Amino acid sequence: MYAKVIVDVPAKQTNRAFDYWIPEPMREWVAVGSRVGVPFGPRKLQGFVVDIRTQVDYDPAKVKPIAEVMDVYPPLTPDLVELARWISQTYLCHEITALQAMIPGALKAKYERHVKVAEHAADGRSAGTNVGGSGGQHLLLLPEQLDILRYVREKGTVEIGALLQKFAANGGLVKQLMLEGLLLEVQMIKDRMAAKKVLTVIPPDQPAQLLQRAEELPARSAKQKEVLRYLAEHPFPIKLSELLHELGTSAGTVKSLAEKGWLAIEEVEVFRDPYAQRSFRRTEPLALMPEQRHVFGRISEAVQDERHQVFLLHGVTGSGKTEVYLQSIQTCLDLGREAIVLVPEISLTPQMVERFKGRFGDQVAVLHSRLSHGERYDEWRKIMLKQVRVVIGARSAIFAPFTRIGLIIIDEEHESSYKQEESPKYHARDVAVARAVQHRAVVVLGSATPSLESMYGTMRQPSLTGTPSGAAGGNRLNDAAAAVSAAGLHPSVQADAPSNEAPLQPQGAAIELLTMHNRVEGRPLPRVHIIDMREELREGNRSMFSRSLYKAIEERLHKKEQTVLLLNRRGYSTFVMCRTCGYVAQCPHCDISLTFHQSSRAIRCHYCGYAEREVTVCPSCSSEHIRHFGTGTQRVEEELGKLFPGIRVIRMDVDTTTEKGSHEKWLTMFRNRQADVLLGTQMVAKGLDFPHVTLVGALAADTVLNLPDFRAAERTFQLLTQVAGRAGRHELPGEVFVQTYAPEHYSIVSASRHDYKSFINKEMTLRKLHEYPPFHRLILITLSHEQIPLLMRTAESLAARLKELAKSLAPLPVEILGPVASPIARIKDRYRFQCMIKYRGEASISGLVRQAAAAFEDMEKQHKLTISIDVDPQVLM
Numbered sequence: 001m002y003a004k005v006i007v008d009v010p011a012k013q014t015n016r017a018f019d020y021w022i023p024e025p026m027r028e029w030v031a032v033g034s035r036v037g038v039p040f041g042p043r044k045l046q047g048f049v050v051d052i053r054t055q056v057d058y059d060p061a062k063v064k065p066i067a068e069v070m071d072v073y074p075p076l077t078p079d080l081v082e083l084a085r086w087i088s089q090t091y092l093c094h095e096i097t098a099l100q101a102m103i104p105g106a107l108k109a110k111y112e113r114h115v116k117v118a119e120h121a122a123d124g125r126s127a128g129t130n131v132g133g134s135g136g137q138h139l140l141l142l143p144e145q146l147d148i149l150r151y152v153r154e155k156g157t158v159e160i161g162a163l164l165q166k167f168a169a170n171g172g173l174v175k176q177l178m179l180e181g182l183l184l185e186v187q188m189i190k191d192r193m194a195a196k197k198v199l200t201v202i203p204p205d206q207p208a209q210l211l212q213r214a215e216e217l218p219a220r221s222a223k224q225k226e227v228l229r230y231l232a233e234h235p236f237p238i239k240l241s242e243l244l245h246e247l248g249t250s251a252g253t254v255k256s257l258a259e260k261g262w263l264a265i266e267e268v269e270v271f272r273d274p275y276a277q278r279s280f281r282r283t284e285p286l287a288l289m290p291e292q293r294h295v296f297g298r299i300s301e302a303v304q305d306e307r308h309q310v311f312l313l314h315g316v317t318g319s320g321k322t323e324v325y326l327q328s329i330q331t332c333l334d335l336g337r338e339a340i341v342l343v344p345e346i347s348l349t350p351q352m353v354e355r356f357k358g359r360f361g362d363q364v365a366v367l368h369s370r371l372s373h374g375e376r377y378d379e380w381r382k383i384m385l386k387q388v389r390v391v392i393g394a395r396s397a398i399f400a401p402f403t404r405i406g407l408i409i410i411d412e413e414h415e416s417s418y419k420q421e422e423s424p425k426y427h428a429r430d431v432a433v434a435r436a437v438q439h440r441a442v443v444v445l446g447s448a449t450p451s452l453e454s455m456y457g458t459m460r461q462p463s464l465t466g467t468p469s470g471a472a473g474g475n476r477l478n479d480a481a482a483a484v485s486a487a488g489l490h491p492s493v494q495a496d497a498p499s500n501e502a503p504l505q506p507q508g509a510a511i512e513l514l515t516m517h518n519r520v521e522g523r524p525l526p527r528v529h530i531i532d533m534r535e536e537l538r539e540g541n542r543s544m545f546s547r548s549l550y551k552a553i554e555e556r557l558h559k560k561e562q563t564v565l566l567l568n569r570r571g572y573s574t575f576v577m578c579r580t581c582g583y584v585a586q587c588p589h590c591d592i593s594l595t596f597h598q599s600s601r602a603i604r605c606h607y608c609g610y611a612e613r614e615v616t617v618c619p620s621c622s623s624e625h626i627r628h629f630g631t632g633t634q635r636v637e638e639e640l641g642k643l644f645p646g647i648r649v650i651r652m653d654v655d656t657t658t659e660k661g662s663h664e665k666w667l668t669m670f671r672n673r674q675a676d677v678l679l680g681t682q683m684v685a686k687g688l689d690f691p692h693v694t695l696v697g698a699l700a701a702d703t704v705l706n707l708p709d710f711r712a713a714e715r716t717f718q719l720l721t722q723v724a725g726r727a728g729r730h731e732l733p734g735e736v737f738v739q740t741y742a743p744e745h746y747s748i749v750s751a752s753r754h755d756y757k758s759f760i761n762k763e764m765t766l767r768k769l770h771e772y773p774p775f776h777r778l779i780l781i782t783l784s785h786e787q788i789p790l791l792m793r794t795a796e797s798l799a800a801r802l803k804e805l806a807k808s809l810a811p812l813p814v815e816i817l818g819p820v821a822s823p824i825a826r827i828k829d830r831y832r833f834q835c836m837i838k839y840r841g842e843a844s845i846s847g848l849v850r851q852a853a854a855a856f857e858d859m860e861k862q863h864k865l866t867i868s869i870d871v872d873p874q875v876l877m
């Protein structure tokens with residue numbers, strides 16, 4: 001038996017599977033998806049088994065054996081291994097990078113150097129102090145060296161650093177033993193994190209015995225008697241620490257009972273459960289509203305038919321999408337299948353988790369980045385060991401190692417955070433569709449403001465190249481690729497672009513559109529007022545609050561209702577500027593302004609971490625009129641305090657939410673009405689549901705509009721719709737004020753009218769006109785280097801090479817734009833240039849890019865030049 005293994009080195013030369021022979025005793029343990037340790041040149045590396053064969057194509061004698069198997073259960077399922085290959089082909093990354101992205105950080109390999117005692121040294125032990133050296137001579141060992149050898153022999157292997165620490169005074173002797181070959185170096189592959197084990201007291205099978213034993217003990221052993229009686233009454237395994245705490249006794253007491261053999265103390269694996277301290281009130285399914293019932297019907301039908309299908313659920317804020325998700329998941333679980341729910345990191349709030357834990361209790365695992373490595377690993381193990389059947393998590397939860405997925409839900413599917421910005425630069429929505437094809441599962445994309453890509457998918461006919469049902473043979477990777485394209489998320493050239501008159505959902509569209517126009521129980525959407533801030537200024541109001549928003553806040557304070565204020569993070573910058581000469585503090589390594597941090601009174605670069613003390617005198621003109629723009633939210637908080645003395649404000653932004661659990665703390669306080677205003681960045685716009693919020697203010701609604709990004713209008717529309725959706729979700733009606741300098745912009749006007757349709761029509765028209773996604777696809781290639789001339793030359797020849805290769809695709813339209821300097825022209829002392837490929841259709845564009853980039857790999861190596869490729873980029877900086 002042979003295994004094909006992808007090793008842990010992300011490089012072109014190793015981006016293929018290598019053959020290894022599986023030694024007989026390991027056969028039971030090695031499977032597709034296993035992690036193994038394999039010899040690779042002089043080293044030992046971790047790798048993933050991606051295939052198992054009975055023969056190799058060349059001399060089997062040359063094939064080396066697998067050195068070790070790392071896990072009892074393979075951490076990856078075969079379908080994940082297959083998916084990794086798809087990801088590496090689609091997003092042009094190394095296969096190992098995709099595989100690594102699928103396992104928790106705790107399982108990433110850590111290479112350790114250990115020593116063990118050489119065999120001949122072990123033999124020499126009985127011969128007294130003389131042992132054979134490597135050269136066959138007899139060496140006289142010092143007593144200290146013998147101590148070292150004895151220590152290592154007892155332990156089996158010892159990590160070199162630990163050994164040196166233990167024998168700190170004799171580091172030289174350790175080295176000598178190694179040089180003489182008495183200690184041999186072995187490389188060990190270790191997990192970064194191990195399962196947590198806790199000493200646990202295990203009572204005997206017949207607890208009645210315990211009482212009897214308690215009687216037998218002499219009176220002075222009162223503590224021991226107490227332990228025995230307690231266990232007789234509670235005959236279950238209990239953590240040693242808990243037992244000690246319960247009885248106020250010492251470990252010695254319990255240990256002496258264990259030594260008598262009356263009970264056992266064992267190390268038992270436990271799960272670090274971040275939610276262990278919390279209890280969740282169980283919720284029952286609600287009676288659905290008519291629109292919910294229809295939508296639920298369509299989804300659950302598909303789930304029951306075990307048919308692959310993608311739905312786009314467009315439901316206005318407060319229409320009850322979550323209840324639909326919950327009931328659909330129930331259908332899925334009833335069929336014995338599993339469900340994955342993706343939510344953006346930022347809205348993975350305790351409130352969201354509560355809704356799922358409340359309905360499905362212990363069946364739910366939660367994966368988000370605020371968990372510690374250990375907690376994350378343990379949640380993941382619950383999935384692996386099939387102790388849970390629902391996972392709710394951010395982007396990477398799409399790789400949950402389930403084996404029978406019936407339903408994948410992506411909430412707020414328009415969020416750009418579903419795209420990973422570092423390699424593998426995958427989009428979780430596309431990966432979800434591919435994975436659903438493998439499992440014949442249903443995908444539900446939910447949003448109040450669906451992305452143009454998904455909307456476009458509902459307007460298109462499924463392409464003929466792939467049946468989204470994945471019927472033929474099930475797990476075909478090709479089907480997955482075809483389905484992602486067939487789902488219409490990305491156009492292929494055969495498909496016709498929709499005309500704007502087309503009904504939103506033609507028969508047999510690739511994605512089925514489901515709509516919920518109404519809020520639950522017919523609650524009205526909030527009334528939205530657009531405030532022209534230019535007008536305010538003209539009338540002499542220089543405050544950041546318009547007069548009407550000021551009045552509205554005052555009114556809420558009066559009525560004891562709550563207000564949410566959104567300040568777009570990117571809007572109010574936090575830079576340091578000289579008011580005399582206009583000097584702005586910039587990072588010396590990156591072309592970006594430094595950010596002022598009030599708490600540490602330092603200015604800092606967000607890209608490279610460079611920091612300096614705040615400046616009080618302008619370095620350029622020596623003026624003292626330096627203005628520190630604190631984080632926008634801080635300034636707003638200050639101004640609120642001035643305008644409304646005694647107002648209680650909770651501020652949520654990067655500065656106030658770094659601490660673990662702080663997010664939760666603030667939201668709980670707000671929910672308990674311990675504050676009048678919740679003020680924050682994007683994080684207050686998403687998913688929050690508070691009954692007493694009747695006012696929402698967006699302070700600088702249009703700042704995103706000015707970003708050099710073709711999605712600027714879409715982002716603005718989404719943000720405003722989301723934040724407006726926080727108001728009046730319950731009995732009390734809501735009101736929204738949008739302050740802007742661009743009151744007539746269509747994204748702001750449509751958002752204020754809750755008019756998704758007119759927005760999408762306008763935006764689709766513009767995208768089509770300018771040949772942007774979803775009508776065309778983009779690949780962004782960014783090159784970076786310390787020196788401009790070499791960088792420019794390389795960028796130009798790469799672009800030329802791409803143009804050359806693109807000719808072979810004619811008549812398919814492929815356009816190579818650039819090279820130009822990137823919008824952020826320098827990061828960490830490296831200059832950046834970019835090329836953009838704009839194209840329609842799948843063709844073999846990825847092959848082409850791979851081919852072009854491959855020609856520059858030597859350049860990358862020799863000159864430390866980096867070329868990074870982003871397929872379907874979300875950020876164009």
Ligand code: ADP
Pocket residue numbers: 286287288289292315316317318319320321322323520689729
């Ligand atoms: P969305 O995610 O679409 O913005 P939610 O799922 O948060 O909306 O629902 C809004 C509110 O309506 C929540 O408080 C939810 O509990 C409630 N709700 C949802 N469905 C129903 C229903 N069928 N009957 C009564 N209340 C409901």
Ligand code: ZN
Pocket residue numbers: 578579580581582583618619620621622623
């Ligand atoms: Zn100055």
Ligand code: ZN
Pocket residue numbers: 587588589590605606607608609610828
């Ligand atoms: Zn910097």
